[in-house]
């Protein structure tokens with residue numbers, strides 16, 4: 266039996282070297298890790314080998330974390346990116362009833378709300394004035410939404426701030442928009458693109474396994490529908506993120522199968538910009554209170570999922586993001602040592618995780634991100650949504666000579 270790691274052993278893993286830990290690993294697991302480190306390609310791992318990594322404990326888990334960190338440095342260097350953005354959750358009224366969601370409300374509840382198009386436009390203007398390059402728009406699904414409401418949101422924002430990148434609408438919202446309009450999926454997505462949709466969040470994925478999905482939300486779109494929306498979006502030239510929610514009713518085998526499915530889609534379309542593991546925040550959810558989920562991820566699971574993603578998605582999805590709202594700042598830093606390279610967005614107004622019981626706050630300023638990243642000995646850089654442009658905002662004089670060289674050529 267592998268020994269159980271203490272929290273402080275886990276927290277100290279960034280100080281370990283590959284040469285120091287590799288001799289203590291199970292032979293087969295070490296061989297898997299070495300193969301990926303050598304080829305920088307996770308497609309060389311079989312399903313069985315991937316399961317072994319996902320189930321690693323003790324020294325094997327430390328080995329996985331260290332290998333992911335080495336691979337991260339090889340594939341993305343020492344730059345940690347972030348995007349200056351604002352969340353706009355335009356309504357919390359929703360009929361879907363996901364059991365892991367503490368954000369949604371019935372239409373008659375006292376604290377339900379629905380922002381007008383003008384209020385959303387004003388939020389976008391304000392964000393632009395504060396330096397945001399992106400608005401991230403998602404909301405609940407209220408009954409009786411005007412047929413073309415999602416398109417009209419895009420028009421309102423683009424009219425107000427033409428330069429703003431709009432990252433909007435989960436695959437669940439897209440399915441709802443298709444239902445409201447009766448349009449074919451590809452036509453509907455193309456219409457949104459032509460009205461200003463830049464990219465689509467790959468949320469509503471949770472765990473892409475219908476049995477687990479049924480536990481989480483009986484009314485949510487199916488795995489096949491999620492995949493169809495994403496593939497069609499990519500084919501329409503709309504890039505998306507990809508996500509996975511962990512720490513509830515799923516097992517490590519689900520993580521592996523989802524990451525392999527995302528790889529398969531990426532091989533076909535190349536449309537994913539990043540992968541974002543989302544730790545389940547259990548406190549205020551029905552899922553937890555009905556005994557259907559564990560109490561969110563353990564420290565080991567948080568680190569393992571980020572490391573596993575770096576290994577399994579190597580050569581396919583290059584950017585692994587930490588969701589700081591769900592992790593808190595210190596744990597985010599640890600996950601950035603376990604294979605991740607992106608801090609996500611400043612957000613300005615995070616609501617969804619906060620309602621579920623997360624306490625990391627609603628906003629991290631660009632300066633805070635920069636300090637947290639410098640504290641880790643890495644190089645902070647602001648990026649746009651698709652990672653096609655990055656800006657080092659700190660004077661090169663603040664870096665070591667080696668870092669300054671990397672920053673200069675970034």
Ligand code: SF4
Nearest residue numbers: 359361362363366405
């Ligand atoms: S996760 Fe989204 S779709 Fe599900 S209940 Fe919450 S707001 Fe509605």
